Amino acid sequence: MQHYLKFQSVSKVFPGVKALDSISFEVNAGSVHGLLGENGAGKSTLLKILSGAYIPTSGEVEIDGKVRRFHGTKDAIDAGIAVIYQELNLVPDMTVEENLLLGHMPLRHGLIDKKTMTQVAREALASLSGEINPKSRIRTLSIGQRQLVEIAKALIRDAKVIAFDEPTSSLSDREVQKLFSVIKDLQGRGRAILYVSHRLEEVFQICDSITVFRDGRIVKSFDDMSALTNDILIRNMVGREIKDIYDYRERPHGERLLEVKDLTGPGLTAPASFEVSKGEILGFFGLVGAGRTELMKLVFGAEKPVQGTVSIAGKVMDASNIGSSIRNGLVLCPEDRKLEGIIPISSVSDNINLSVRRLFSRFGFFINRGKEAANTDKFIEKLSIKTPSSAQLLMNLSGGNQQKVILARWLSEDIRVIILDEPTRGIDVGTKSEIYQIMYSLAESGMCVVFVSSELPEILGVADRILVMRSGKIVGSLSRNEATEEKVLKLALPVSGNV
Amino acid sequence: MSANETVAKKNVLKGLWDNAGMLVVFIVMFCAISLFVPFFFTWRNMIGLALSVSMVGMVSCTMLFCLASGDFDLSVEAIVAFSGVTAAVLINLTGSIVIGVAGAILSGVLIGLINGFIIARLKINALITTYAMQQIIRGVGFIVSAGSAVGISNSRFFGLGSGNLLSIPIPVIITIIVFIMFGILLNKTTYGRNTLAIGGNKEAARLAGINVNRIKIVIFTLQGAMAAFAGVVLASRMTSGQPNTSTGFAMDCISACVLGGVSLSGGIGTILGTIVGVLIIGTVQNAMNLMNIPTFYQYVVRGLILLFAVLLDQLKQRKSV
Incomplete structure (x- = not known):
C-alpha cells in the first residue's frame, strides 16, 4: 500500500x-x-x-x-x-x-x-x-x-x-x-x-x-x-504511569452546608431539592438535556428561579444575584468554557483576577496590580498552569490550562461551595487526573463540591454520592457504594411512559 | 553580531510594532509632514492643531470605553449640538453661566442614561438605539432653537472655549486632563478592567459576578456627559449654540479609536492608541489645510487613511496568529 x-x-x-x-x-x-x-x-x-x-x-x-x-x-x-x-x-x-x-x-x-x-x-x-x-x-x-x-x-x-x-x-x-x-x-x-x-x-x-x-x-x-x-x-x-486516574480518597463529611429547596425555573420540570455537606463531593449525572446545567445556573443565581430557595449554612441566598452568591462563597465553573468561562483576548492574569480584584482594590475601585500579580503567580504555580507568562492571552493556552485558569479565578475567592459543570470536557487524561485531585483537596478543606458530568466513569470514580437527573428533574440518589453503571444509566435513560 | 542578538533585536522591533504600530506610523508621518509642509511645525500651528482635535479627543475617551465594551454610540454628535443649544438658551434665560453649563451637562447625562438603559436592560442593539437617539436629539435641538443659532449674551462664558492658560488654549488643557483621567480609569480601576472584560466575553464577565448592565449604563451615561461637555466648550468657542453643528462627529470619534487599535468587536483598546488615533486624524486634516487641498479631496484622503489603518491592523493580527 x-x-x-x-x-x-x-x-x-x-x-x-x-x-x-x-x-x-x-x-x-x-x-x-x-x-x-x-x-x-x-x-x-x-x-x-x-x-x-x-x-x-x-x-x-x-x-x-x-x-x-x-x-x-x-x-x-x-x-x-x-x-x-x-x-x-x-x-x-x-x-x-x-x-x-x-x-x-x-x-x-x-x-x-x-x-x-x-x-x-x-x-x-x-x-x-x-x-x-x-x-x-x-x-x-x-x-x-x-x-x-x-x-x-x-x-x-x-x-x-x-x-x-x-x-x-x-x-x-x-x-x-x-x-x-x-x-x-x-x-x-x-x-x-x-x-x-x-x-x-x-x-x-x-x-x-x-x-x-x-x-x-x-x-x-x-x-x-x-x-x-x-x-x-x-x-x-x-510520560508517567497513571494507575488509577480517579485515585479516590475517602474523607469525613461535616455538617450540612448547601441546601437547595424546591427550586423551579426554566429547564426544570419538577421542583429540585438536594443538600450537600462540608467535605462532600456530590455528583450530578444525566444525559445531555436532562436539566443539570439549568439547575446549576439556578443554584448559582445566573438564572431567575420561579420559586424555591438556596441556602448556605442556613442563610437564604438572594435569588438570581450572582454577586451575592460569590460574596457568600458559592461559585460556578460553567459548562461551556469557551462561551461562558474564558475571556480569550485577555491575559491569564486578567482572567484569574476577574472576580477577586474587587477585594484587592482600594475602595473597590482602584486596582492593586501588585496583589493581582502575586495572586496570579500563586495559582500558576499551585495548579501548575502551563503558560509562558502571566501576560499571555488566554486563547493561546490549551483547553486544560484554560480550565485551570477558571478554577484559579474561583479559588482566589473565599469559597465554601463550588459547582463544577463538566470541568473535564475536552481535557486530556493527565489534566483530568489533576482536576480530580484539586476537587479532593477542596473537599478535604471542608468545601462542598458539586460535580456535574456526562461521563459515567468519572462520576462513579470521583463522587461520594450521585444524583441522577432525567428530563428536567432529579430522579434518584445513589451512594458511592451502591452506584453502578447499570443502576445510574437505568435512572438516567428515558423510560417509555415514565417521561 | 551573534545570531541570538539579531533575534533579540528583531523581537524588540516586533514587540514595538505589535504594541505601538500606529504610534510609529504617526511619528514617521509627523516628521515627514514637518519636513515637507511649510508652516506645519510652528508653535502657532501646533496649538491650532491641538485645539482642532480637542473635542474629538475628549469624546474619543468615552467612545473608547463604549467600543471596548462591545457597543457603539452614534448619538454623541446630536448631544454635542443639543447641549450647546441648551447652554445658550439657559444662560440667556437665567443669566447664570453655572445653571447653563450644569443644565447642558445634565441633559447629556439624561440622554446617556436613557441610551444605557435601553441597551443594557431592554437589550436593544446599540447601533440602532443610538442612531434613533441621534435623530431624536437632533430634532429636539432644532425645535428648542427654532432652527437657528442661539447667540449667547454673557461674554464671560466665552473664556471656557477661547481662553488661554500659560498660552495654551483651555480646551486643549481640558482634553489633556480628560485623557489622563480616562487612562487611569481604563488601566487602574475595576471599572476599566471590567469594561474590557465585558467586551471580551460578556457572558463570562456576567458569570464572574460583574454587574454587566450597571457598567453598560455607566459607560453610556459618561459618554452622554462628556459629549454634552464638549458641546458646551464648542458653544463657548462659537459664542452661540448651533443646532446643526458637528454632523459626522460620532464617526470621527469612532475612526480615531479604530485608528488607535480599539477593536470594534470589543475587549481591546488603549488610551495611548486612542490619543495616537486622534492625533493622526488631526494632523492629516491640518496638513491638508496647509497645503490648500480642496475639501472634496480631503474626504477621499480621510476615508483612505481609515481603510489603510484597519487593513494594517488586520494584517498584524493575521501574522500574530
Whole structure:
C-alpha cells in the first residue's frame, strides 16, 4: 500500500514556544491513523498545518508523493484535504444543500441551479445516511447530523484526506457508532483518515495505527494495534504511569452546608431539592438535556428561579444575584468554557483576577496590580498552569490550562461551595487526573463540591454520592457504594411512559 | 553580531510594532509632514492643531470605553449640538453661566442614561438605539432653537472655549486632563478592567459576578456627559449654540479609536492608541489645510487613511496568529 499522506520533519515555532518539533509520520490510503496526546501536545497545531491555516516553520507535507505548500485553507481544500473540527463550520440559517455547496454552487445562466444542487447534495448525503433532508436548515439538525453534513461536504469536494478533530466530544453513543460506520465506509473508499481523540476506547475501536504526541514531539508510533493496551498508551501520553486516574480518597463529611429547596425555573420540570455537606463531593449525572446545567445556573443565581430557595449554612441566598452568591462563597465553573468561562483576548492574569480584584482594590475601585500579580503567580504555580507568562492571552493556552485558569479565578475567592459543570470536557487524561485531585483537596478543606458530568466513569470514580437527573428533574440518589453503571444509566435513560 | 542578538533585536522591533504600530506610523508621518509642509511645525500651528482635535479627543475617551465594551454610540454628535443649544438658551434665560453649563451637562447625562438603559436592560442593539437617539436629539435641538443659532449674551462664558492658560488654549488643557483621567480609569480601576472584560466575553464577565448592565449604563451615561461637555466648550468657542453643528462627529470619534487599535468587536483598546488615533486624524486634516487641498479631496484622503489603518491592523493580527 502506498503512503498517501506524509509529514516530513514538520516543525512549527511560535514566539517563545516550539509547538511542533520535527514531526514525521505517514498515513496510508484506506487506513485510519489515530493521533493521541494531552492538550497542548501539538495535535491541533498539526491539523492546522494540514488544513493550511498555519504555515510550518520548517518541514514538508507530502500528498500522494508530491510536496505541497499551502498558503491558506483554500490551497489545502484544492489539494483534497478536509479537516472536520470540533466546532463545525456550517452556516446555521442556511439549508443543508446550500452549506454543502457553499463556494461552488452549480450555476445555470449565471443563476444558482437549484435542481442540480439538490441532486448533488442528495447523492452525497445518501452515501452517508439517508436521514438528512437537503432542504432542512442546519439549525434544526442535531450535532451528529451536522457532522455528517461536514463529511458530505468533504465528499463533494472529493477530499482524499479527511481529518477528524475530537469528533465525538458532543455526540451520543448511538451517534458515535453511526459516525464510526461512516468512517469505516470512507476507509473502504480509499480515503486516508486522521483521527484525533482523547478517548482511548474509541481509538482502539477505529484506528489501524496510532501516533502519540507529547510536548510537540512524537513519543511513539504504533502500527500493530493487537499488542497495544490502554496502559501503554496512557504511559506514553503522559510520560508517567497513571494507575488509577480517579485515585479516590475517602474523607469525613461535616455538617450540612448547601441546601437547595424546591427550586423551579426554566429547564426544570419538577421542583429540585438536594443538600450537600462540608467535605462532600456530590455528583450530578444525566444525559445531555436532562436539566443539570439549568439547575446549576439556578443554584448559582445566573438564572431567575420561579420559586424555591438556596441556602448556605442556613442563610437564604438572594435569588438570581450572582454577586451575592460569590460574596457568600458559592461559585460556578460553567459548562461551556469557551462561551461562558474564558475571556480569550485577555491575559491569564486578567482572567484569574476577574472576580477577586474587587477585594484587592482600594475602595473597590482602584486596582492593586501588585496583589493581582502575586495572586496570579500563586495559582500558576499551585495548579501548575502551563503558560509562558502571566501576560499571555488566554486563547493561546490549551483547553486544560484554560480550565485551570477558571478554577484559579474561583479559588482566589473565599469559597465554601463550588459547582463544577463538566470541568473535564475536552481535557486530556493527565489534566483530568489533576482536576480530580484539586476537587479532593477542596473537599478535604471542608468545601462542598458539586460535580456535574456526562461521563459515567468519572462520576462513579470521583463522587461520594450521585444524583441522577432525567428530563428536567432529579430522579434518584445513589451512594458511592451502591452506584453502578447499570443502576445510574437505568435512572438516567428515558423510560417509555415514565417521561 | 551573534545570531541570538539579531533575534533579540528583531523581537524588540516586533514587540514595538505589535504594541505601538500606529504610534510609529504617526511619528514617521509627523516628521515627514514637518519636513515637507511649510508652516506645519510652528508653535502657532501646533496649538491650532491641538485645539482642532480637542473635542474629538475628549469624546474619543468615552467612545473608547463604549467600543471596548462591545457597543457603539452614534448619538454623541446630536448631544454635542443639543447641549450647546441648551447652554445658550439657559444662560440667556437665567443669566447664570453655572445653571447653563450644569443644565447642558445634565441633559447629556439624561440622554446617556436613557441610551444605557435601553441597551443594557431592554437589550436593544446599540447601533440602532443610538442612531434613533441621534435623530431624536437632533430634532429636539432644532425645535428648542427654532432652527437657528442661539447667540449667547454673557461674554464671560466665552473664556471656557477661547481662553488661554500659560498660552495654551483651555480646551486643549481640558482634553489633556480628560485623557489622563480616562487612562487611569481604563488601566487602574475595576471599572476599566471590567469594561474590557465585558467586551471580551460578556457572558463570562456576567458569570464572574460583574454587574454587566450597571457598567453598560455607566459607560453610556459618561459618554452622554462628556459629549454634552464638549458641546458646551464648542458653544463657548462659537459664542452661540448651533443646532446643526458637528454632523459626522460620532464617526470621527469612532475612526480615531479604530485608528488607535480599539477593536470594534470589543475587549481591546488603549488610551495611548486612542490619543495616537486622534492625533493622526488631526494632523492629516491640518496638513491638508496647509497645503490648500480642496475639501472634496480631503474626504477621499480621510476615508483612505481609515481603510489603510484597519487593513494594517488586520494584517498584524493575521501574522500574530
